[in-house]
Amino acid sequence: MDERVRRHAEIIVDHCTDVRAEDHVLVVAPAAASDLVVALYERLGERGARPSLGWSNARAHRAYVRAMAVGDFRTNDAELAAMRETDVIIFVSGPTNVAETSDVDPATTAAASRAAQPILEERLEKRWVITAHPTPGAAQKAGLSTAAWEDFVYGAVDRDWAAQAAFQAQLVDVLDAGAKVHLVSGDTTDLRLDIDGMRTVNDDGRLNLPGGEVYTSPNPDSAEGVVTFDQPLVHSGRELRDVRLTFEGGEVVDYAASQHEDLLASILETDEGARRLGELGIGMNRAIDRFSYNMLFDEKMGDTIHLALGNAIAECVPDDRTFNASAQHVDMLVDMSRDSRIEVDGEVVQRDGTFAFEDGFEG
Amino acid sequence: MDERVRRHAEIIVDHCTDVRAEDHVLVVAPAAASDLVVALYERLGERGARPSLGWSNARAHRAYVRAMAVGDFRTNDAELAAMRETDVIIFVSGPTNVAETSDVDPATTAAASRAAQPILEERLEKRWVITAHPTPGAAQKAGLSTAAWEDFVYGAVDRDWAAQAAFQAQLVDVLDAGAKVHLVSGDTTDLRLDIDGMRTVNDDGRLNLPGGEVYTSPNPDSAEGVVTFDQPLVHSGRELRDVRLTFEGGEVVDYAASQHEDLLASILETDEGARRLGELGIGMNRAIDRFSYNMLFDEKMGDTIHLALGNAIAECVPDDRTFNASAQHVDMLVDMSRDSRIEVDGEVVQRDGTFAFEDGFEG
Numbered sequence: 079m080d081e082r083v084r085r086h087a088e089i090i091v092d093h094c095t096d097v098r099a100e101d102h103v104l105v106v107a108p109a110a111a112s113d114l115v116v117a118l119y120e121r122l123g124e125r126g127a128r129p130s131l132g133w134s135n136a137r138a139h140r141a142y143v144r145a146m147a148v149g150d151f152r153t154n155d156a157e158l159a160a161m162r163e164t165d166v167i168i169f170v171s172g173p174t175n176v177a178e179t180s181d182v183d184p185a186t187t188a189a190a191s192r193a194a195q196p197i198l199e200e201r202l203e204k205r206w207v208i209t210a211h212p213t214p215g216a217a218q219k220a221g222l223s224t225a226a227w228e229d230f231v232y233g234a235v236d237r238d239w240a241a242q243a244a245f246q247a248q249l250v251d252v253l254d255a256g257a258k259v260h261l262v263s264g265d266t267t268d269l270r271l272d273i274d275g276m277r278t279v280n281d282d283g284r285l286n287l288p289g290g291e292v293y294t295s296p297n298p299d300s301a302e303g304v305v306t307f308d309q310p311l312v313h314s315g316r317e318l319r320d321v322r323l324t325f326e327g328g329e330v331v332d333y334a335a336s337q338h339e340d341l342l343a344s345i346l347e348t349d350e351g352a353r354r355l356g357e358l359g360i361g362m363n364r365a366i367d368r369f370s371y372n373m374l375f376d377e378k379m380g381d382t383i384h385l386a387l388g389n390a391i392a393e394c395v396p397d398d399r400t401f402n403a404s405a406q407h408v409d410m411l412v413d414m415s416r417d418s419r420i421e422v423d424g425e426v427v428q429r430d431g432t433f434a435f436e437d438g439f440e441g
Numbered sequence: 442m443d444e445r446v447r448r449h450a451e452i453i454v455d456h457c458t459d460v461r462a463e464d465h466v467l468v469v470a471p472a473a474a475s476d477l478v479v480a481l482y483e484r485l486g487e488r489g490a491r492p493s494l495g496w497s498n499a500r501a502h503r504a505y506v507r508a509m510a511v512g513d514f515r516t517n518d519a520e521l522a523a524m525r526e527t528d529v530i531i532f533v534s535g536p537t538n539v540a541e542t543s544d545v546d547p548a549t550t551a552a553a554s555r556a557a558q559p560i561l562e563e564r565l566e567k568r569w570v571i572t573a574h575p576t577p578g579a580a581q582k583a584g585l586s587t588a589a590w591e592d593f594v595y596g597a598v599d600r601d602w603a604a605q606a607a608f609q610a611q612l613v614d615v616l617d618a619g620a621k622v623h624l625v626s627g628d629t630t631d632l633r634l635d636i637d638g639m640r641t642v643n644d645d646g647r648l649n650l651p652g653g654e655v656y657t658s659p660n661p662d663s664a665e666g667v668v669t670f671d672q673p674l675v676h677s678g679r680e681l682r683d684v685r686l687t688f689e690g691g692e693v694v695d696y697a698a699s700q701h702e703d704l705l706a707s708i709l710e711t712d713e714g715a716r717r718l719g720e721l722g723i724g725m726n727r728a729i730d731r732f733s734y735n736m737l738f739d740e741k742m743g744d745t746i747h748l749a750l751g752n753a754i755a756e757c758v759p760d761d762r763t764f765n766a767s768a769q770h771v772d773m774l775v776d777m778s779r780d781s782r783i784e785v786d787g788e789v790v791q792r793d794g795t796f797a798f799e800d801g802f803e804g
Contacts, residue, residue, distance in 0.1 A: 099513070100515055102517060102518060102519040104519065107496070109472035109475060109496075112472060112498065112500065112501075115496075115498055115501045116498070116500045116501045116504050117504075118501075119498075119501035119502070119504045119505035119508075120504035120505065120507075120508050121508075122505060122508075123504065123505040123506065123507065123508025123509040124508045126509065126510065126513045128515055128516075128517045128518075128519075129505060129517075130495070130517060130519055130520050131495060131496045131497075131498055131501060132493070132494060132495060132496065133470070133472075133478075133494045133495065133496030134494075135475065135478055135479070135482075135494055137475065137479045138475075138478045138479045138481075138482035138494060139482070141479050141480075141482045141483035141486065142482035142483065142485060142486040142492060143486065144483075144486065145482075145483050145484075145485075145486025145487045146486040146489065147489065150462070150489045152463055152491055153491075154465060154491045154492075154493060155465060155491075155526045156465040156467065156491075156493055156523040156524075156526035156527045157493050157523065158526075159522040159523055159525065159526045160519040160520065160522055160523035161519075162522065163518045163519035163521075163522045164519045
């Protein structure tokens, strides 16, 4: 086995989830991630933990949800009962075919998600991490050889996370002290948000591996203006392109996409919260130096921001602020490397991908 | 997908487990059985069930148990909680390498089994089935091409189970009315058992698929004599050969094996019940016409009997009889096709593989 797989498992079990003796650890992974599962199980044995192994099988999921009647989805009480007894959840992605669910009706996906919502809420109370094992399917989507994709993934994952956190803390301080955010990119994005009173999280690779972003939740009635997401994203097995959203009073009042606009519409129609923003994130992991059609990596990339339609992030929203609740949480990216800036309370904190606290910044 | 895979899924969901709307169904399968899992999920969607998918990963299991200290195994309370909410369990075997756990210390395997015992007991209260997906690994072990192994598996699985049950009922009647069983094969097996008051089960392919045997539990203090299991069996990843057991007062007082005798010793030392018999089974599925080193098939083969060391079968033991309890249940086979006979209360019911109620029987 590639020694980097063992190193990956070590980071997951030790840094991300701090597994201790007798912890109940649920590992959920696709078959293509078998090597990482073996390495994780070895490490979990060394820790004296109690692992369970769930198999995320996209072909089976597709077959099941297509055969179900939309109204028949029910919460899986067995999975909910197990989740209540679980201490740590390790999700491993590693697609064989990212388009596997591309022929599932979005209404079906939404019904399945709603039924699973109580399990998700329970999971968010635990220690958890989402990571990725490098697979040929993901490499293909990124346009890379499998070997080059492995180098990319392990480069992004095996970082000095303390140093990364110290670097990011400089931006956290700015956002925690700030209120008005203004995002400008070319002539296609000009959006104002309010983050007053919200908390900013310094992602040091615990909940997501790779980590390397700073994020908060905007006040849900604050978004004003237009944003064009110039990087595609894969959602429900489909590639959404050139999503353009217009906000008034925090709500999407106009939208467009050059591909799969119907999917975008179905996301927005899920519930009230799906038409408002739940997250503003700023990517700061410089080891991620290219887009890969894989949000776990893309959203951490330096010189990018992402906004999520839908559910806000609990850690970011104090009790005296409004939490934007939704069954959706759909991240979308803007490349900020050129002709772009982020302003906080009128001060430019990033221009063309370079932060005010970095060398080469031109305010 | 091979249409026989869909047919297999249909038999599992309809005949074996009678899945109904909203049932919680746990499917546990190895990666090599992905096609059957997809077919099962499709069928479970048609039934409106709520499936969960566990991944049985022998490499991960091996890595985990080898890394654990023997004293540290604990019951997985998350799996136990899930099992309590589960209605149906579908276990699919389909090895990639049957020797995967051949370098795990039997004491470690026993410790892991003891920790899992409460989950097993909970599972036995539910509707469940154990079946097999044809894999190259299992085909190799059987000495067949994968295509020939597929033909063999589907031939054994896709039977007229009502007709099979009617055929087997003739033997059930004999055993239910009988008390003293005498098993003779060549000059290596001469064993007497008492089944007085025990119930006999007619296996029509519900709990095991393929099914096709008739089984009961002997009174645990009744075995007297010698039995030589002339067919090898794979246990804990190791191939046990030529196991010979001598019984007195129901208990093993002498044992030998030509290969892995240490494993046999560790099985016998597990607990009190592991030194006594928990099952007498008689194979009657004529579609299984060759040994395959795979107990799920071998024990159903016509012209064979099997005896299990260890745990008795709940359905077979009425409240007024002694139940032989053990963490073990290890089936071992005797080929009865030549120079052999089964007697019940002094009457020959099978000679050289032919039953008294079949054509060609020579009492």
